Amino acid sequence: QSVLTQPPSVSGAPGQRVTISCSGSSSNIEAGYDVHWYQQLPGTAPRLLISGDNNRPSGVPDRFSGSKSGASASLAITGLQAEDEADYYCQSYDSSLSGWAVFGGGTKLTVL
Amino acid sequence: EVQLVESGGGLVQPGRSLRLSCAASGFTFDDYAMHWVRQAPGKGLEWVSGISWNSGGIDYADSVKGRFTISRDNAKNSLYLQMNSLRAEDTALYHCAKDEEVAGTWGNAFDIWGQGTMVTVSS
Numbered sequence: 001q002s003v004l005t006q007p008p009s010v011s012g013a014p015g016q017r018v019t020i021s022c023s024g025s026s027s028n029i030e031a032g033y034d035v036h037w038y039q040q041l042p043g044t045a046p047r048l049l050i051s052g053d054n055n056r057p058s059g060v061p062d063r064f065s066g067s068k069s070g071a072s073a074s075l076a077i078t079g080l081q082a083e084d085e086a087d088y089y090c091q092s093y094d095s096s097l098s099g100w101a102v103f104g105g106g107t108k109l110t111v112l
Numbered sequence: 113e114v115q116l117v118e119s120g121g122g123l124v125q126p127g128r129s130l131r132l133s134c135a136a137s138g139f140t141f142d143d144y145a146m147h148w149v150r151q152a153p154g155k156g157l158e159w160v161s162g163i164s165w166n167s168g169g170i171d172y173a174d175s176v177k178g179r180f181t182i183s184r185d186n187a188k189n190s191l192y193l194q195m196n197s198l199r200a201e202d203t204a205l206y207h208c209a210k211d212e213e214v215a216g217t218w219g220n221a222f223d224i225w226g227q228g229t230m231v232t233v234s235s
Contacts, residue, residue: 002156033219034219034220034221036220036221036222038157038222040157044227045207045225045226045227045228046149046157046207046222046225047225048212048221048222048223051212051220051221051223052221057223087156089156089157091157091159091221091222092219093218093219097174098171098172098173098174098177099159099162099171099172099173099174099218100147100159100162100171100217100218100219101147101149101159101162101218101219101222102159103149103156103157103158103159104156105156106156106157
């Protein structure tokens with residue numbers, strides 16, 4: 001059970017906007033530690049989508065955006081496309097745990 | 113091209129050892145911390161271990177502490193994970209990943225990932 005909680009699944013139709021939440025606590029997200037987001041297409045390695053809460057690495061479409069408020073963070077995807085169907089993971093740091101990183105449990109995005 | 117290529121995985125009996133390697137290319141390896149992240153079949157990502165650019169900082173997940181040892185050879189642009197006393201629950205695809213920040217350690221994003229090497233622990 002991860003300290004970062006994500007919904008197991010979300011879905012949306014092509015063209016729609018979806019959000020994926022990442023809920024934490026006072027020892028991780030609420031403490032101000034950065035939240036990062038990854039996309040993992042079936043059978044591939046994770047790809048960095050958003051770093052430092054809301055920064056898109058080069059090559060990531062601006063349809064993807066990140067935000068953070070309080071103890072939660074969100075990944076928003078606008079103009080949903082079939083190729084966005086993948087697993088999405090949030091990542092942060094937790095000061096109450098040993099280790100340099102914690103991941104959320106992951107969210108499966110289905111494009112209807 | 114920036115690339116990470118893992119090797120060394122395989123089928124191993126419980127209690128035995130295995131050493132994973134990760135060959136880096138296309139970036140200044142000794143500027144960055146490196147990490148191992150694993151993914152059990154059908155499960156999510158789990159951070160396993162990280163090592164700073166100069167090996168001065170090292171940490172492990174509680175699940176592997178005392179059994180796994182991370183190391184790096186900057187002259188060879190290589191990262192390693194020595195896994196001892198392997199258990200069935202260590203069965204996973206092991207990815208090496210590059211820290212996004214120069215001289216970073218904890219809390220940063222992982223901007224480059226290898227495809228992974230599969231470790232199966234079974235009798």
